[in-house]
Amino acid sequence: SQQGEEDPQALSIQEGENATMNCSYKTSINNLQWYRQNSGRGLVHLILIRSNEREKHSGRLRVTLDTSKKSSSLLITASRAADTASYFCATVNTGFQKLVFGTGTRLLVSP
């Protein structure tokens, strides 16, 4: 079963615009991670935020975490056509070591 759900399911924007994706999850977590997947192949780790952190930055990526609302958001600033991909949030539950993935957001960035 999926732990989280991403919102929106699909997002279409123009190059240079910002893209925001949201993730909600159900149980207490140790950390939350975001992954990117191109064309249904392997996933690439983007960023990890721990349960005691509220915001984290990496290049054009900004992730926030609200454990009281069991939600996270991923912001991609100044998007590029190469950012076109599916983005998944994944959680590591307290006491477990497996990653549980959400349903994903398909991002399309048009030139």
Next chain:
Amino acid sequence: DAGVTQSPTHLIKTRGQQVTLRCSPKSGHDTVSWYQQALGQGPQFIFQYYEEEERQRGNFPDRFSGHQFPNYSSELNVNALLLGDSALYLCASSSNRDSTNEKLFFGSGTQLSVL
């Protein structure tokens, strides 16, 4: 430094057959996890292997089994294939020795089609 490698990349089987998928983890990694990803869905956790033993298992039937070898490579076996087993099978590796390194490194996957 090779990343996670999976073989084969594509596979076509018929219902009732058995299949074996293979994975070599990233150099220095000792833990292998397997995921099933149906079209349009997120990856679903099948199981995780560490020290040649299954450490955790997701909600998959016993038809799904695995193995880890002393060199940390792993196999995923699926018996009595069903049409619903058609999916992308992803292998991911990580290091249990580095507790701060919790992220997974994924292979490119094996696309299994069951006819």
